[in-house]
Amino acid sequence: MDFQDAPGPAGGAPTGSTDTEQQGRAARHRRIAWIGLGIFALLIAFAIYRHHASTNARMMGLKGFGGPMPVSVAQVGTADVPVVIDALGTVTPLATVTVRPQVTGPLVKIAFEEGETVRAGDLLAVIDPRPYQAALDQAQGQLARDQAALENARVDLARYKRLLAQDSVSAQTYAGQEATVRQDEAQVEADQASVETARLNLSYCRITSPVAGRVGLRQVDLGNLVQANQTTPIVTVTQMHPMSVLFTVPENDLTRIFKHAGAKRKLVVEAYSRDMRHLIATGTLASIDNQISTTTGTLQMRALFENAHSGLFPDEFVNVKLVLDTLKNQIVVPGGAVQNGPSSTFVYVVEPNDTVKLRDIVTGPTDGNMIAITSGLTAGETVVTDGADQLRNGAHVRIPGRKPSAAASAPAAGADLARCARLAAARRRASGMKAKFLTRAYERLGCSRRDSKT
Numbered sequence: 001m002d003f004q005d006a007p008g009p010a011g012g013a014p015t016g017s018t019d020t021e022q023q024g025r026a027a028r029h030r031r032i033a034w035i036g037l038g039i040f041a042l043l044i045a046f047a048i049y050r051h052h053a054s055t056n057a058r059m060m061g062l063k064g065f066g067g068p069m070p071v072s073v074a075q076v077g078t079a080d081v082p083v084v085i086d087a088l089g090t091v092t093p094l095a096t097v098t099v100r101p102q103v104t105g106p107l108v109k110i111a112f113e114e115g116e117t118v119r120a121g122d123l124l125a126v127i128d129p130r131p132y133q134a135a136l137d138q139a140q141g142q143l144a145r146d147q148a149a150l151e152n153a154r155v156d157l158a159r160y161k162r163l164l165a166q167d168s169v170s171a172q173t174y175a176g177q178e179a180t181v182r183q184d185e186a187q188v189e190a191d192q193a194s195v196e197t198a199r200l201n202l203s204y205c206r207i208t209s210p211v212a213g214r215v216g217l218r219q220v221d222l223g224n225l226v227q228a229n230q231t232t233p234i235v236t237v238t239q240m241h242p243m244s245v246l247f248t249v250p251e252n253d254l255t256r257i258f259k260h261a262g263a264k265r266k267l268v269v270e271a272y273s274r275d276m277r278h279l280i281a282t283g284t285l286a287s288i289d290n291q292i293s294t295t296t297g298t299l300q301m302r303a304l305f306e307n308a309h310s311g312l313f314p315d316e317f318v319n320v321k322l323v324l325d326t327l328k329n330q331i332v333v334p335g336g337a338v339q340n341g342p343s344s345t346f347v348y349v350v351e352p353n354d355t356v357k358l359r360d361i362v363t364g365p366t367d368g369n370m371i372a373i374t375s376g377l378t379a380g381e382t383v384v385t386d387g388a389d390q391l392r393n394g395a396h397v398r399i400p401g402r403k404p405s406a407a408a409s410a411p412a413a414g415a416d417l418a419r420c421a422r423l424a425a426a427r428r429r430a431s432g433m434k435a436k437f438l439t440r441a442y443e444r445l446g447c448s449r450r451d452s453k454t
Contacts, residue, residue: 068396072386073350074334078379081330081372082323083365085257089247089271089303089320091312095211095239101226102204103127107234110222118209118237125234127226129205136198143191150184157181213239238314243307244286245271247320248298260324261285268323269303271312276319281305281312285322330364330372336385338363338371347377348384348391350399356384358393420447 109126112118157177163169209215216236220226226234249257261267266284273280283305292299303320305312312318337347338361345363348356361376377383384391391397424447427438 068354068398069387069390070400071356071384071388071391071397073382073399074337074385076331076333076373076377076379076381076383078329079332079367079370081327081332081365081367081370082321083325083327084270084367085249085253085322085324087247087249087320087322089245089318091271091314091316091318092244092246092302093213093238093240093314094242094244095213096314097210097213097237098233099124099207099209099235099237100229100233101127101207102228103132103201104226104228105129105131105205106225107220107222110218112215112218112235114217115214117214117240118212120209120212122209123206124209124215124237125207127205127207129202132198132202132205136195136202139191139194139198143188143195146184146187146191150181150188153177153181153184207234209237211237211239212241213237240310241307242283243281243305243312243314245269245283245303245305245312245318245320246300247303247322248293248296248300249322251292251297251299254299256324257288257322261288269305270321270323271303271305272319272321274317274319280318281307327365327372331374331377331379332367332370332372333377333383334385335366335369335371337383337388339388348388349377350382350384350397354397354399356391356393356395356397423447 105127107125108128111123111125118124157174157180160169160174160177164171164174214237216238218235219232220234257267269283269285271280271283272278283303285301286304287302289300301322303322333347339346339348344360346358346360349359351357359376362374364372364374366372384397387397423438427435430438
């Protein structure tokens with residue numbers, strides 16, 4: 001065996017040593033990657049902790065240390081509250097006419113602009129009238145000829161009648177002349193019908209609007225040959241004034257509706273936009289259907305609106321309020337003031353010493369954001385509208401922009417001093433981030449200013 005060919009220490013690094021270095025570099029790269037991920041996770045955790053700690057510090061400064069809760073308030077007032085039934089409706093025109101030609105011929109004139117408003121009888125289009133004028137002239141000529149023949153037959157009948165009295169002609173000849181007169185009379189009547197038909201076809205060459213309304217987009221262009229009663233219309237005319245809205249109400253509300261609708265007065269109907277922010281039009285209830293839908297348990301009704309400003313557009317979906325009655329001088333509060341408990345509905349009433357008292361109430365109809373109160377409140381009282389979820393009966397509150405009352409100033413001052421003392425004690429015991437958060441709460445509540453004054 002030749003030992004000189006075997007690799008030695010001077011012949012380069014062994015293969016096993018190279019693999020070990022590569023594995024070491026890979027392990028170092030993995031450690032660096034894990035360290036980077038760990039640092040990134042710590043940064044995220046620190047940011048989350050800081051956010052929650054700041055929030056907790058604010059809550060501790062306001063709630064945990066006995067301070068009055070800041071709230072928004074409103075005064076109880078009086079107003080007229082309508083009793084309404086809400087429904088969804090569809091704007092439906094009273095008349096929508098699809099204008100189609102009734103005679104065949106080339107379209108020689110378009111007399112309307114797309115989207116314009118027309119009156120009943122206004123000219124919309126003209127079909128070439130010349131063939132129909134010629135047919136009318138021919139029918140009138142045939143009528144004149146047959147009328148002359150009838151006059152001649154009647155003259156002969158009168159002569160035969162005199163001759164028959166003189167026994168100069170036979171009775172058969174006279175009877176034949178009578179039949180000729182009746183035949184000519186029938187022919188004249190047929191000619192008159194032909195003249196009327198030709199005149200009617202000629203009038204169809206002038207296409208007029210059957211109703212007043214707005215014309216749509218033109219479907220046939222000038223110069224095209226149109227056919228009588230073709231599928232494609234020339235244009236569509238939609239009546240815009242007045243406009244109706246079809247809506248449905250549940251069958252459970254029919255008793256109330258019929259009670260008020262039978263009082264010989266028109267019920268008011270209001271049409272609102274989809275978001276209920278814009279009153280589009282106000283109208284009256286016009287008609288009620290005679291059958292309840294068995295599939296939905298609802299009854300369809302129609303309301304009429306003047307629609308003077310064209311605010312209601314065909315096939316538009318609207319929110320409908322059917323006004324049954326109006327309650328006068330009702331106690332009303334904003335909807336945010338009313339709280340629903342497990343056994344009752346209540347509000348928090350602000351007392352003169354800036355404390356709140358839980359008061360059970362009975363609610364009535366709702367008008368937008370205002371709720372009628374049938375019992376439990378009187379006009380002029382102050383109720384909490386925002387922040388009531390963190391209150392309890394007898395809690396102290398702070399109303400932004402209002403100076404605390406004299407009755408509440410002394411207890412509030414004592415409460416502030418006690419709160420600052422608790423914050424100072426907690427800050428002395430804490431360390432690190434918690435001590436910084438407590439220091440911020442201490443300064444935010446003005447405890448440092450009180451210390452400087454003392």
